[in-house]
Amino acid sequence: xxxxxxxxxxxxxxxxxxxxxxxxxxxxxxxxxxxxxxxxxxxxxxxxxxxxxxxxxxxxxxxxxxxxxxxxxxxxxxxxxxxxxxxxxxxxxxxxxxxxxxxxxxxxxxxxxxxxxxxxxxxxxxxxxxxxxxxxxxxxxxxxxxxxxxxxxxxxxxxxxxxxxxxxxxxxxxxxxxxxxxxxxxxxxxxxxxxxxxxxxxxxxxxxxxxxxxxxxxxxxxxxxxxxxxxxxxxxxxxxxxxxxxxxxxxxxxxxxxxxxxxxxxxxxxxxxxxxxxxxxxxxxxxxxxxxxxxxxxxxxxxxxxxxxxxxxxxxxxxxxxxxxxxxxxxxxxxxxxxxxxxxxxxxxxxxxxxxxxxxxxxxxxxxxxxxxxxxxxxxxxxxxxxxxxxxxxxxxxxxxxxxxxxxxxxx
Amino acid sequence: xxxxxxxxxxxxxxxxxxxxxxxxxxxxxxxxxxxxxxxxxxxxxxxxxxxxxxxxxxxxxxxxxxxxxxxxxxxxxxxxxxxxxxxxxxxxxxxxxxxxxxxxxxxxxxxxxxxxxxxxxxxxxxxxxxxxxxxxxxxxxxxxxxxxxxxxxxxxxxxxxxxxxxxxxxxxxxxxxxxxxxxxxxxxxxxxxxx
Numbered sequence: 374x375x376x377x378x379x380x381x382x383x384x385x386x387x388x389x390x391x392x393x394x395x396x397x398x399x400x401x402x403x404x405x406x407x408x409x410x411x412x413x414x415x416x417x418x419x420x421x422x423x424x425x426x427x428x429x430x431x432x433x434x435x436x437x438x439x440x441x442x443x444x445x446x447x448x449x450x451x452x453x454x455x456x457x458x459x460x461x462x463x464x465x466x467x468x469x470x471x472x473x474x475x476x477x478x479x480x481x482x483x484x485x486x487x488x489x490x491x492x493x494x495x496x497x498x499x500x501x502x503x504x505x506x507x508x509x510x511x512x513x514x515x516x517x518x519x520x521x522x523x524x525x526x527x528x529x530x531x532x533x534x535x536x537x538x539x540x541x542x543x544x545x546x547x548x549x550x551x552x553x554x555x556x557x558x559x560x561x562x563x564x565x566x567x568x569x570x571x572x573x574x575x576x577x578x579x580x581x582x583x584x585x586x587x588x589x590x591x592x593x594x595x596x597x598x599x600x601x602x603x604x605x606x607x608x609x610x611x612x613x614x615x616x617x618x619x620x621x622x623x624x625x626x627x628x629x630x631x632x633x634x635x636x637x638x639x640x641x642x643x644x645x646x647x648x649x650x651x652x653x654x655x656x657x658x659x660x661x662x663x664x665x666x667x668x669x670x671x672x673x674x675x676x677x678x679x680x681x682x683x684x685x686x687x688x689x690x691x692x693x694x695x696x697x698x699x700x701x702x703x704x705x706x707x708x709x710x711x712x713x714x715x716x717x718x719x720x721x722x723x724x725x726x727x728x729x730x731x732x733x734x735x736x737x738x739x740x741x742x743x744x745x746x747x748x749x750x751x752x753x754x755x756x757x758x759x760x761x762x763x764x765x766x767x768x769x770x771x772x773x774x775x776x777x778x779x780x781x782x783x784x785x
Numbered sequence: 786x787x788x789x790x791x792x793x794x795x796x797x798x799x800x801x802x803x804x805x806x807x808x809x810x811x812x813x814x815x816x817x818x819x820x821x822x823x824x825x826x827x828x829x830x831x832x833x834x835x836x837x838x839x840x841x842x843x844x845x846x847x848x849x850x851x852x853x854x855x856x857x858x859x860x861x862x863x864x865x866x867x868x869x870x871x872x873x874x875x876x877x878x879x880x881x882x883x884x885x886x887x888x889x890x891x892x893x894x895x896x897x898x899x900x901x902x903x904x905x906x907x908x909x910x911x912x913x914x915x916x917x918x919x920x921x922x923x924x925x926x927x928x929x930x931x932x933x934x935x936x937x938x939x940x941x942x943x944x945x946x947x948x949x950x951x952x953x954x955x956x957x958x959x960x961x962x963x964x965x966x967x968x969x970x971x972x973x974x975x976x977x978x979x980x
Contacts, residue, residue, distance in 0.1 A: 414844040423843065427878055448852050449888065522853050534952065549853035551846035 378409040379614045384433035385412060387475045387648040388552060388570045389658055390461045391434045392666055396625035399641050403625075406617035413644065417469070417520040417551050419448075425453025425604050431611075432603035432618075434460055438523030438682050440602050440705045446693055448522060453605035456674050457710035458619050462628065462665040464658075465526050465589040466574040467533070469566035470559055473515065474555060476503050493591040493754050497537035502543050518558060518567040521636040526568040528685040529592045533738035535773040536755045542689070542775055543770045559583050571597075571658035572650050579654060588663050593730075595669070595751045608710075610783050619714035626667035635659050640769040669735075669749040670722055672711075675763035676728050679706040684764040687783060690775040695782035712741075722746040728772040729759040791893075794836035795820040796827075798845060802912045806840065810901065813846060828854050836853035839888040840900055840905045843881055851888070878900070883909040928966040935969035938976045 385391040397403040398410045413430065415421050422439050424430040440454035446746045469477070477484045477499045484499035485491070506514065519526040531541045539546050550558050555573045558564050560582050577583040589596065589766030601622060608615050629638050639659060643652035658664070665671045686692045712721060723739035723746065733752045737745035753759075759767055769776060793815055797803035803820040810818045819834055821827075827850060831839070841848060876899070880886065883906045888897045930955065939950035953970070958965045 416844055417849045419886075420843055423881060427874065427881055428880055429878070501794040518891050547853075549850045554846055589967055597905050 377615075378407050379611075380406065380409045380411050381428045381432065381614065381618060382411045382413065384415045384430045384435075385401055386418065386421065386426055386434065386552060387650075388434075388464075388599075388640060389648070389655065389664055390570060391573060391647065392629040393460055393622045393626040393672070394434055395641050395647050396629050396638065400628060401623040402628070403618075405639045406621040408614070408617055410621075412646070412670050416553065417698045418524070421602075422448075422450060422452070422454075422516070422785070425454055425602055426450055427606075428439045428604050428607060430604070431607045432601060433436065434599055435602040436521055436673050437597040437600045437678060438521070438525065438528075438686070440600070441679060441682055442523040442686065442691070442699060444701055444705055445686075445692060445694070445696055447686070454602045454610055454705070455552045455605045455707050455710075456600040456602055456679070456705050457609055457615065457671050457707040457714075458622060459597070459600045459674050459678070460601060460622070460672065461667075462595045462598055462669075463589050464570045464664045465529060465568055467530060467566060467586045467588075468555075468559070468574045468577050468583045469586055470562070470564075471581075473503070473565045474571070474586075477586075480506070491587050491591055493533060493587045494537060495534060496586055497539065500534070500778055501537050501539050508544075512542065514546050514566040516537040516548060516563070516620055516759050517541075518548045518550040518555065518564045518569075520552050520555075521549060522691065523682075523686065525589075525596055525598050525682070526570075526579060526716045528598065528682065528689075529589055531685075531689060533587070533592050533754065535771065538773070540773050556580065556582060563742070571649065571663070572654050575654055575658050576650070590663060591754060592678050593751070593753050595671075597664075597675070597682055600674065610650075615710060616714040620718065623667065623672050623715055623719065629666040630668055630671075636770040642771075661740060665749065669747055673722060674706045674711055675688070675705045675710050675725055676702050676708065677725060677727070677759070679703075681729065681759055684759070684768040687765065687776055688771055688774045690777040692783070693777050695778065697742040697785045698783050699747065699762075700785065702764075715739065720744055720746060722748075725761075729778055730757055790815060790817050790896060791837045791901065792817045792835065793819070794831065794834055794839045795845070796822075796839065796841040796845065796851075798822065798842065802842070802909065805912045806905055808854045809904045809911075813900065813904050814850065815901070826846075837890045837893060838901050839887055840901070841888070842909075843884045843886045846887065880906050883913075885909050930967050931973065932969045934971040938972055942976070 383394060385394050393629050394410065394412060401495065403410050418436055418439065421435050421445055425433050426443055440456050442448055443450055443452045448779050462480050480502045481499040484496045517530060519530055523596045533714065534541050552573050555567050555569045557771060558579045559577055574585050578585055603615065628634055635656060639652045639656035642648050642655050643650060680698060683698040683702055715721060721741040723741045726738060729751050730753045732750055734750055738748055740746035765780045769780055787944040793810060795803050795818065800822045803822060807820050821830065827847065829856065881904060885905050887902055935954060936947060939945055939953060940947060945963050954965050955970050959969045961979050
């Protein structure tokens, strides 16, 4: 008789990058590892964080910033969550209302959105001119929303704005809205634009509610996005189950990356228990090629991603008590678990690059077993360079930054 | 401060549950309780109310929005932290299992806020229990209708008295380890197919 499968309680938010979790359940990758994933759909990142931090769930599909913020007690909740794997790159985009889009084109007819050849710097300059003219005429500041204070979306949007001199904290209202509510908020005129994962950008375009201005790829192609966040105490006592879970999710992510599986993947994700949106819309998002689920290390928990996120939390004044940024990232990001689970089954990177941002094209790094490991372009839109050994120096070097601490508070 | 009544804001998508929580807080002596169901213009309303404690259902998608407001000091005047005491994991878990989350102004006396939280948790549980009981009552009524119909069919087709029909259903259910309502449904289905 087969032993009954180990049941793992995993939370998720209806977004395309919950694909690995959905596919692991629906295509037997979990079952082959003797696991049953009890998937629980949630409506907010706060609920995901609380339930994993306090052990109501064993883990969840979550924003990469959540376990870092949670470890530092930012946002009111202190909890120990680890990230033994990532859940893909890409997928976010910045969408603005029709009104704002028309206004951008009126100041610069070449500032067209992502559907055409997109120049993110040119669009940001046009936005800066719109902001200046609104100030001059006494109009209220524009409002932009992202999905969570510690989300990649928040940091990407801010990064892009600041490259052309827009200070998100002084020149705009920056708010937070849960992904499934974005389109409605744009429609009601409550916000002028947002940065969110798919399908919530294509949905706004499909309904004629807005225009996609640019995508994550235009800002920083392989930045951190979602991770598998596990309750640390649970993971410690379930080491073997964790390894099987990482294995199941990595295989599911590899399956999800294959173009020949896109039709099936769209159908799975469209189901009511997952995203509950039209399969053709999801298919369109996948066909745009903005999502990377597995290839080029999209499931590897790069520690540099953790330190980069912490550098942005520092830059924007979210970290308010002294902390050793590098140590926090090393506690949360757990490539050791990822490697142990997969080294006998898959090609793995040999070492983690120290520098991010130096490659405009695909490149190779040494692989764990001697075979070179392919990596995707990692260039920032402004050509910036991030050295993971010095997240503090990086955070304080931006001309637009609002840190609340001094550099010495953030080093060992 | 000690004699002053806490200002409490209850945010819940479910207006009936919000009313139950509000009534519970009122019964516990709190007079400054406001409930919000709609979430438009949340920042302005919170700023106007300046609540000491915000009780919000854990699943509410607006919690992400709310937490951002607490970080932006110009939106809410005083810093707010979740739950009373982070070391009290048991009470936090109990609240979460009941579906309650809360935000409180820093520096309030722990016991005062704890009492509010306990009232909210107990009211959420009461609400859930009442809803469950109501659902069960609805199911029970539907079951009885099915059983009555099956009894009617048996009485007519076999010429049995009502208690004989019921005994037959019950006996069959016991023999096959099924619910009486399921046996009754089979009788109805069989009868309908014979037509």
